[in-house]
Amino acid sequence: MGGIHPAANKLSAGSPIEKFPLPDDVVVPLSQHIGAPAVAKVAKGDKVLAGQLIAEAGGFVSANIHAPVSGTVTAVDLAVNTQGIRQPMITIKREGDEWAEGIDTSDSLVRECSLSPQEIIAKIKEAGIVGMGGATFPTHVKLSVPQGKKAEFLIINGVECEPYLTADHRVMLERGEELLVGVSILAKALNVNTAYIGIENNKPDAIAHLTALCAAYPGISVVPLKVQYPQGGEKQLIAAVTGRQVPSGGLPIDVGAVVQNVGTALAVYEAVQKNKPLVERVVTVTGKTLAKPSNLLVRVGTPVQALIDHCGGLPGDAGKVIGGGPMMGRAMSNLAAPVTKGSSGVLVMPDDESLRAEAQVCIKCAKCVDVCPMGLEPFLLNKLGSKRMFAEMEPNRVTDCIECGSCSYTCPAALPLLDNIRVGKAEVMKLIRARKA
Structure with missing residues (x-):
């Protein structure tokens, strides 16, 4: 139900993953995940x-x-993130690239995993792995199925439906074997025998490549999917792959599903089979007027500006730099801020495409209702949010909104639908937490 078809603009789809040079200094945020910030265990001078x-x-x-690099801690203090907000971070001056004992950084493939499900989850927790599709939910929590619930199958999200982004596409093409070992490890952690890898039909090379590799991995299969944004949303992907509908206010586990991103599965492989924590990830750096759209393997803590400089520098017509894709990403106000575990992309938008049209009066065309993948009424939620009628937004299911931006994209009146809905959703979540407390 719902969804849109924005121009794909996969400018970097043919660009192999390139190892990004190590920066002289890294700045590592203590909040790179949903949930409580991590607590620093090092001090200046360590x-x-x-x-x-x-x-x-x-x-x-x-x-x-x-630590993403070896060196000396020069600060444990507040620093400004990409949104212009000061938050606790650890700064390390790089002095080489010496790894902690027991971490295997070689390219050798390790297929067999003899660990128990509990041991696998413990290793994933120890490695600090989070959802790398952008949500950054701690992976060990997602794998800890609540009492009374049962996982029936695992779904790997290879959809990458956001325009411009190609990091997951390149991982599927270049790290397919490691990815599939990671999938089998995740399935073992969940005690399930069935895993599906959902990939949209605009990635035929990835579909063919992983389908061929799956012959050696019983229980894992590739599911080609029609191209439609936001099919990468968990609930939309579950419905597309299995036909099951997650109920309003429910979670994927309520229909027996656990969904993990392609990048997360690769990180799980490296953590469990190589003892390597999550300190680097593939980031798409792209834009229509950027000199060299690329997919870069980047250490966490690297300044965003360094990635843009590597790809030819900020174009003269740059109007906005977005963290993530154009639909769900957020504009950056500080390019000196670091790449994090959740940084899937850096998108440079030209000035003429980054300006908002002036908002007009709603013409009651209901296009926003037609495209909403959650079956909501965005025009109503927008009106309630703009009038700060937050209590009325809850019974109208604002918490079901996945913030995909389809409503704003299709609105002929250029109303800031998603902006007002986001504000209202955050306020409603506060009300719900206060009520539970």
């Missing part, structure tokens, strides 16, 4: 090795943080 634990999870829904 020497650290790449892969060493530098901040410990601050609760069950939290994630460990590890």
Whole structure:
């Protein structure tokens, strides 16, 4: 139900993953995940090795943080993130690239995993792995199925339906074997025998490549999907792959599903089979007027500006730099801020495409209702949000909104639908938490 077909603009789809040069300094945020910030375990002046634990999870829904490079800690202090907000970060001056003992950084494939499900989840937790599709939910929490619930199958999200982004596409093409071992490890952690990899039909090379590799991995299969945004949303992907509908207010586990991103599955392989924590990821750096759209393997903590410079520098017509894709990403106000575990892309938008049209009066065309993948009434939620009638937004299911932006994209009146809905959703979540407390 719903959805749109924005121009794909996959400018970097043919660009192989390139290892990005190590920066002289990295700045590592203690909040790179949904949940409580990690707690720093190092102080100014400490020497650290790449892969060493530098901040410990601050609760069950939290994630460990590890040093992305070796060197000396020069600060544990507040620093400005990409949104212009000051938050706790650890700064490390790089002095080489020496890894902590026991971490295997070789390219050798390790297929067999003899660990128990509990041991696998413990290793994933130790490695600080989070959802790398953008949500950054701690992976060990997602794998810890609540009492009374049962996982029936695993779904791997290879859809990458956001325009411009190609990092997952390149991972599927270039790291297919490691990815499939990661999928089999995730399935074992969940005690399930069936795993599906959902990939949209605009990636025929990835579909063919992984389908061929799956012959050696019983229980794992590729599911080609029609091209439609936002099919990468968990609930939309579950419906597309299995036909099951997650109920309003429910979670994927309510219909027996657990969904993990392609990048997350690769990180799980490296954590479990190589003892390597999550300290680097593939980031798409792209834009219509950027000199060299690329897919870069980047250490966490690297300044965003360095990635743009590597790809030819900020074009003269740049109007906005977005973290993520154009639909769900957010404009950056500080390019000196670091890449994080959730940084899927850096998109440079030309000035003429980044300006908002002036909002007009709603013409009651109901296009926003037609395209909403959650069956909501965005025009109504927008009106309630703009009037700060937050209590009325809850019974109108604002918490079901996945913030995909389809409503704003299709609105002929150029209304800031998603902006007002986002504000209202955040306020409603506050009301719900206060009520539970």
